Amino acid sequence: LAIYEARVVSVRGPDYPSTHDITVFRGGTTDEDINDRDQNALYFQLEEGDKCVADSGYAGEPEKIVMTQDEHPKDFKEFLARCKNRQETFHWRLKAFNILGGRFRHGISVEHRMELHRMAVDVIVGVIQYDYENGHPPFDV
Secondary structure: OOOOOOOOOOOOOOOOOOOOHHHHHHOOOOOOOHHHOOOOOHHHHOOOOOOEEOOHHHOOOOOOEEOOOOOOOHHHHHHHHHHHHHHHHHHHHHHHOOOOOOOOOOOOOHHHHHHHHHHHHHHHHHHHHHHHHOOOOOOOO
């Protein structure tokens, strides 16, 4: 979710439940050669100097991710908290469609179910984006 705009920037998945957030962000593990990782991952989509605001689940990429640190000034910590809360509001909107809370039972194989689930999430994200653009944007940071 963009910080200063009512715009969904990136959606990934589905991934297996045990996949760590940072692995999804990077498009693979640090054990993999960087060229063998999923180049569609947000890690590769960020332009030089751009950063994401994230929680401690994304520790390990300080060049690309800003996380709250003890040494940050109070007003900056509050700004980061508002950014993360704004993102959680987006997640809440996704969850309101009941697409993330349980097992996705459509499809004939695991791969087919994941493909259909991705399509369903993409449609819901489109609905949320439409709602953002037509009178119900996320709160400002």
